[in-house]
Amino acid sequence: MESIYSRQIFAVDGIRGFYxxxxxSLLTYIPNSAVWWPFYHFYAEQLSKMAPSNCPHLVLQAMAGPLAAATASTVTNPMDIVRARVQVEGRTSVIETFNQLIREEGFWGMTKGLSARIIASAPTAIVMVVGYETLKKLSLRPELVDSRHW
Incomplete structure (x- = not known):
């Protein structure tokens, strides 16, 4: 089935159709990461201040990840909607697609799919953060482990 669609795309748009x-996508995913990481560190720090001292930092980090994902998803959702329309409808202009979306659906059109996007990103954020923080901790030389505040 995939090859039928691939052939159709190639027949209509050539190699450019696959891109x-x-x-x-770049205008969606780069800002998403640029927002995600600072908010992840911000939420981890705030949770660390509020949590009891015996609470494992990995638990707080696992909570900060989905919070950062929800924030980044909210901020970048309008561009994600534009990205989806460009890809699905075969549009070429990001700006024109954005303007058409505003004309047709107004501000609330920019919130389409936001709850699903947040729900989908939360589990990914937990897995990513736990893996990232665990590998970061395992990568330290043994003499430095106790000097770090996790």
Missing amino acids: RGYVA
Whole structure:
């Protein structure tokens, strides 16, 4: 089945058809990461201040990840909607797609799919943070482990 769609895309758009929405994807995913990491550290720090001293830092970090994902998803959701339209509808202009979305659906059109996006990103954030923080801790030389505040 995939090869039928691939052939259709190639027949209509050539090689460029396989990269439809590439710029829109970059304009979605780069800002998402740029927002995610600072908010992750912010939430981890705030949770650390509020939590009891015996609470494992990994638990707090596992909570900070989904909070950061929800924040980044909320901030970048409008561009994700534009990206999806560019890819699915075969549009070429990100700006025109954005303007059309505003004309047709107004501000609330920018919130489409936000709850699903947040729900989908939360488990990924937990797995990523636990893996990242665990590998970071395991990568330290033994003499430095106790000097770090996790």
